[in-house]
Amino acid sequence: LMIVAARPSVGKTDLGLNFAQNISSRGNPVGFISAEMSKGEMMSRVWSLSLKINRLKLFNATMDKHEKDEVWADKSVSKLPIYWDFSSRPTAHTIRARLSAMKSNYGVRVAVIDHLQMMGWHTRHRDSLENWREIPVALKEVGRDLDMPIILLAQLSRGIEYEKRRPRMSDLREAGEEPVDTCLMLWRKHYQSDDPPDVDEMKIYAVKSRNGKTGVVKCRHDM
Helix, strand or coil: CEEEEECCCCCHHHHHHHHHHHHHHCCCCEEEEECCCCHHHHHHHHHHHHHCCCHHHHHHCCCCHHHHHHHHHCCHHHHCCEEEECCCCCCHHHHHHHHHHHHHHHCCCEEEEECHHHCCCCCCCCCHHHHHHHHHHHHHHHHHHHCCCEEEEEECCCHHHHHCCCCCHHHCCCCCCCCCCEEEEEEECCCCCCCCCCEEEEEEEEEEECCCCCEEEEEEEEC
């Protein structure tokens, strides 16, 4: 179980899509479960990443003619072995059934789930924190039983915004630490800016890794 965590609008969904596109481009089928976005919203992001076209232009249909021609001519996205599910409020039991079917029918080997806070609870505790912490435990069991790595996207607490600091493990209060094998946390310097740049540096902090090193990787976040 890998968790990719960030505050809203930092880029966790884009990174999850980037993982899915790169993994599938190497011939490994990917199951992508989106509990937050509609099919149209998700596909605009996929085309944006694939064609390097500004996402807002795609979403608002304000592209130049040559950019529209690129979108219509592009066949690469449809050829990638990514299988989508847009169920709202899926529980861990629902996800197990979906991924089991995807593995049986399409040979899916990796799953990306967007995101933890949009999932439903299959049991209810009095303490809502216990409900949230039950989900990663259940998903790790799903991944183990299906022999499938699961990449779970999650939102961080607001502490990093108030204190204007980089994220740390304690900000992932809903998920807990025990079931997570790898935890990546994203940080962009200008994401709270009123006028953020189209291209911004994004740092990916590997704050936990059972089988590897921790550290930081600098990337470019391109809208």
